[in-house]
Amino acid sequence: MTHESATQPHPADWAAADRAATVGAMADGAPAAQAPADRAPADPATADQAPANWATADEAPAGEAPDPATADQALAGRAPADWAAAYPAEAADPHCLAEGEGEELLRGAPWRRFAVVGDSLAEGLGDPLPGYRTAFWADRTAEALHSAAPGTVYANLGRRGLTTAQVRAEQADRAAAFAPDLVAVVCGGNDLLLPGFSPAAVAHEMDLLFGRLAAPSRTLFAFALANVAAAVPELRGGPLEEGVALLNSIVRETAQRHGAVLVEMYDHPAVGDRDLYSADLVHATARGHAVIAAATIRALSRQITAG
Numbered sequence: 001m002t003h004e005s006a007t008q009p010h011p012a013d014w015a016a017a018d019r020a021a022t023v024g025a026m027a028d029g030a031p032a033a034q035a036p037a038d039r040a041p042a043d044p045a046t047a048d049q050a051p052a053n054w055a056t057a058d059e060a061p062a063g064e065a066p067d068p069a070t071a072d073q074a075l076a077g078r079a080p081a082d083w084a085a086a087y088p089a090e091a092a093d094p095h096c097l098a099e100g101e102g103e104e105l106l107r108g109a110p111w112r113r114f115a116v117v118g119d120s121l122a123e124g125l126g127d128p129l130p131g132y133r134t135a136f137w138a139d140r141t142a143e144a145l146h147s148a149a150p151g152t153v154y155a156n157l158g159r160r161g162l163t164t165a166q167v168r169a170e171q172a173d174r175a176a177a178f179a180p181d182l183v184a185v186v187c188g189g190n191d192l193l194l195p196g197f198s199p200a201a202v203a204h205e206m207d208l209l210f211g212r213l214a215a216p217s218r219t220l221f222a223f224a225l226a227n228v229a230a231a232v233p234e235l236r237g238g239p240l241e242e243g244v245a246l247l248n249s250i251v252r253e254t255a256q257r258h259g260a261v262l263v264e265m266y267d268h269p270a271v272g273d274r275d276l277y278s279a280d281l282v283h284a285t286a287r288g289h290a291v292i293a294a295a296t297i298r299a300l301s302r303q304i305t306a307g
Helices: 014-018 020-028 071-075 088-092 101-105 137-148 164-177 199-213 239-257 286-306
Strands: 113-118 153-156 182-186 219-224 261-264
Touching: 088 286, 101 137, 101 286, 113 137, 113 164, 137 153, 137 182, 137 286, 164 199, 182 199, 199 219, 199 239, 219 239, 219 286, 239 261, 261 286
Parallel strands: 113 153, 113 182, 182 219, 219 261
Antiparallel strands: none
């Protein structure tokens, strides 16, 4: 599929058809989805202070590599010793990883420097859910990498509200300066929900972003976003469902062109479960983050096996 169309009109009834709260949430960051308690969010007043040396979007000047979160300072010891008792729903969830499974799946991984670029879906927002650990997919992935290879460092540059062009302008050079060997790229949702969405423009910006980050001995990965309409009947067949499918086609094509790993969430077996999504219908809940992390770690494990 190519993306040669001109700028497409933004449907006048988008917000009415697909909930104004959802549109505003993805474009601006919804208050319903909570910021990490242990990381500095875009608005420091909304969460506790991040641990020393945690890599965040605002710690390093533009163009400079962020200070990484080291395994000992930011990644180790987050889950309690009696994990299954503390998070019984997660322990029993077939779509989540069992305790220690992430470490086993990533054993032998070649990656030691993990970077994340993107918007709020990269930064990590979401509502808590009883029985699940409140930890975001990128942090969970970094934890598993650290468990498999102590000494792994992690920099998350994700920041809510950014378009693909803004992610490229603000984060690509800084991520490259971090010299990662594993990079997650998560963006495009804000483009989709802004007036004047142009598939061709987004495809062009995404291609430039992937091209800037691609390098020998570096693995890129990206996501085909979950189809929230599968869990919310009133969204089915509407412009949001169609838009997500279109955005995913851009991501799939870009990932294939640059040899990136694709984590496929659009038709994930749990995609129709309402408790995967926060109240804003944009960000994942604690369960959603656990499921995304499991899918991510399994995709990376397959990459290790494939060599």
